[in-house]
Amino acid sequence: MEGELVLKDMSAASPAAVGFYGLGFAATFAGLLNMGMFSDALMVIAMAITLGGIAEIIAGLQLWSKGDTFGASAFTIFGLWWIAFAYINLAPAGIFSAPMEAASATSMGFFTLVWGLIATTLTIATLKIGLKMLTVVFVVLDLTFFSLALVFFGMFPLAIAGAITLITGLVALYIATALVYDSVGLKLPL
Numbered sequence: 347m348e349g350e351l352v353l354k355d356m357s358a359a360s361p362a363a364v365g366f367y368g369l370g371f372a373a374t375f376a377g378l379l380n381m382g383m384f385s386d387a388l389m390v391i392a393m394a395i396t397l398g399g400i401a402e403i404i405a406g407l408q409l410w411s412k413g414d415t416f417g418a419s420a421f422t423i424f425g426l427w428w429i430a431f432a433y434i435n436l437a438p439a440g441i442f443s444a445p446m447e448a449a450s451a452t453s454m455g456f457f458t459l460v461w462g463l464i465a466t467t468l469t470i471a472t473l474k475i476g477l478k479m480l481t482v483v484f485v486v487l488d489l490t491f492f493s494l495a496l497v498f499f500g501m502f503p504l505a506i507a508g509a510i511t512l513i514t515g516l517v518a519l520y521i522a523t524a525l526v527y528d529s530v531g532l533k534l535p536l
Contacts, residue, residue, distance in 0.1 A: 359403045359529065360412070364406030365421040366483075366522035372398030372428055373490070374515030380508025393431050416475065420468055427461060435530030457497030462491030479521050486514040 372393040379390045402425030409418035433441070434457075438448040469484035486494070488513045496502035524534035 360525065361405040361408040362417055362421075363415070363522045363525035363529075364424075365402045365409075366518045366525065367425065367482075368397040368399075368405065368421075368428075370400030370437030370515050370517075370519030370522055372515070373511050373518060375467070377508045377510070377515055380511055381505050382508070387435065391435055394428040394432040394435075399424070399425050399432065400429075402428065416468070416471055423464070451500065453496045455495045458491050458498060459495035462488055462495060465491055477536045479517065483514065483517045483521055487511060487515055490514045 350429075372390075375390050375393045377451050378384065379387060383506030394531050406418045406420070406425055409421060412418075434449050434454070437446040465484060465488045469481065469488055471527045472481040472484050475481075490507070493502055493507035497507045520534075521536065524536050527534050528536075
């Protein structure tokens with residue numbers, strides 16, 4: 347009816363937007379760092395822990411309770427990836443009073459290669475979900491992991507891998523914003 351106020355039931359809201367914002371901010375700043383836009387990594391580590399890690403894990407755990415196995419698995423494991431990434435970068439500085447040697451380029455190459463393979467298996471699943479932008483973010487995520495693996499193996503320029511990572515971040519930020527807009531009735535293509 348005209349003039350009638352209808353409130354949307356927000357009890358079924360999806361935490362996916364927060365997860366995509368987490369990925370988006372962490373990847374955007376990691377990409378900018380790797381492109382040489384700034385040299386201090388502390389902000390990237392902070393983004394990796396808080397937004398890439400904690401925010402994605404929280405979104406993943408909330409999606410478990412909604413029965414979304416794909417979203418729960420993807421956000422939770424990639425959130426844990428960001429925490430592992432932060433730890434790998436902080437451990438040589440003596441985090442937890444136990445300084446460790448820095449990870450070798452070879453070990454980091456295999457670390458990112460295996461994560462790229464896992465991301466690719468999830469990319470295949472996105473084709474069944476039917477959201478084009480979800481598939482796009484996973485394809486550029488795959489490219490991010492594989493390009494970083496090649497960087498660590500000494501076969502690819504870091505700046506180009508950074509640009510790919512930046513694209514991953516921007517696509518994830520777009521998806522997050524589209525999901526938020528959708529919740530208030532504004533439609534962006536997904």
